[in-house]
Amino acid sequence: MNLFNKLIAATLPAVPKPIVGYFSSPYIAGDTIEDAIRAARDLQSRGMMTTLDVLGENITRKQEATAYAEQYLQVLDAIKAENLDANVSLKPTQMGLKLDKDFCLQTIRSIAAKAKEYHNFVRIDMEDITCTDDTFWLYEELKKDMPVGTVMQAYLRRSDSDLDKLIPLNANLRLCKGIYVEPYSASYKDREIIRRNYLQLLERMLESKCYVGIGTHDEYLIWGAYKLIKQMSIPKDQYEFQMLLGVQEELRKIIIDDGHRLRVYVPFGAEWFAYSVRRLKENPQIAGYVVQSIIKGYFGKS
Ligand SMILES: Cc1cc2nc3c(=O)[nH]c(=O)nc-3n(C[C@H](O)[C@H](O)[C@H](O)COP(=O)(O)OP(=O)(O)OC[C@H]3O[C@@H](n4cnc5c(N)ncnc54)[C@H](O)[C@@H]3O)c2cc1C
Known part of the structure; x- marks a missing residue:
């Protein structure tokens, strides 16, 4: 899981803002x-x-x-x-x-x-x-x-x-x-x-x-x-x-x-994007939680 979390966190800054916004929206x-x-x-x-x-x-x-x-x-x-x-x-x-x-x-x-x-x-x-x-x-x-x-x-x-x-x-x-x-x-x-x-x-x-x-x-x-x-x-x-x-x-x-x-x-607040990316990069485990909950939410609905 660690490598997976790190990979997600490392690629986040390259993800377009609206997409990060969509994923961060439950938390902000x-x-x-x-x-x-x-x-x-x-x-x-x-x-x-x-x-x-x-x-x-x-x-x-x-x-x-x-x-x-x-x-x-x-x-x-x-x-x-x-x-x-x-x-x-x-x-x-x-x-x-x-x-x-x-x-x-x-x-x-x-x-x-x-x-x-x-x-x-x-x-x-x-x-x-x-x-x-x-x-x-x-x-x-x-x-x-x-x-x-x-x-x-x-x-x-x-x-x-x-x-x-x-x-x-x-x-x-x-x-x-x-x-x-x-x-x-x-x-x-x-x-x-x-x-x-x-x-x-x-x-x-x-x-x-x-x-x-x-x-x-x-x-x-x-x-x-x-x-x-x-x-x-x-x-x-x-x-x-x-x-x-x-x-x-x-x-x-x-x-x-x-x-x-x-x-x-x-x-x-206006700083949500910088905050989300920094937090997720700082602690890749959280990036993992976010992705897990998205996957859970997605499959939970289907
Ligand atoms: C109200 C509040 C204020 C805080 N203030 C500070 C502070 O001032 N300074 C500081 O250093 N830390 C702060 N924290 C963060 C805290 O230190 C932990 O990093 C964070 O709460 C995760 O630890 P946990 O006890 O929830 O246990 P964990 O074992 O990390 O989490 C238990 C479960 O909760 C879920 N989970 C936990 N965090 C998240 C998340 N961010 N997104 C999605 N799912 C998650 C996961 O399913 C995980 O398995 C705060 C936390 C809370 C709840």
Whole structure:
């Protein structure tokens, strides 16, 4: 499968944009805020919360960060106007982390301040390992007076000791496996070790009363999370499940029907093409998932 995934990923940039768009469409809400709001409204009508993500990362000029921040303010306005159970997720490198840390902090602060005014919330996504220390720094700074949370990646060897520092802050954390390709020295590669680390981190977060976004489509982890929630009598308002738009929709429905809260990550924006191609190239396994689900969908219908 690996070679197949790599081949798909390598040929993607040569595929015409409308074709990539067709294949990416289940995973991306569209180009505009209206598209994202429509998707959020639809998901909410089916019992789900959402987090809206304006696609973009690794900007090279501060004006780009300011323009993205402006879009996030509009998203927060739209969420309020539509009375949606939705928050926002953003990326530090989209807000200028690699250009100027203090500028990045102030830019995210301007978004978080609006979220605070609206009793809403900002999730700071976690990017590759060159961003980890700075992202936790941003989180700690903003957490002092703003409604923010961040993300922990179970594939990183360092996550257990990072959690030692985050627990005393009563952190609000999304837990995921991690999507970037990191060196072996920094990250576990074995699927079973990553799963076990995920569940151990989750247990520590739940027992220390952190609010947790359980971000996974891996049924083994969802099963493990169910067991922990039951054994530890965790109240429903201390956690939520989280999934990406267009992924494992059947499992998503099972989780909701079981009475748990679930939030869908809804990416949208003009940068969808660059984002899709980069993501698929970065992690060929995802290209494999996409093609598998297309084949499944095609043969499922015929
Ligand atoms: C809400 C949310 C937010 C996230 N935020 C971050 C973040 O801030 N930083 C970060 O590094 N990572 C983030 N991730 C990605 C995460 O780290 C994983 O790479 C991703 O979720 C796949 O891991 P998994 O736990 O779903 O398990 P896997 O074993 O990878 O997936 C389980 C099954 O889900 C399906 N699947 C998983 N991903 C996809 C996909 N993209 N498209 C189609 N099918 C798929 C496949 O059928 C697969 O067999 C986020 C994930 C979620 C759900």
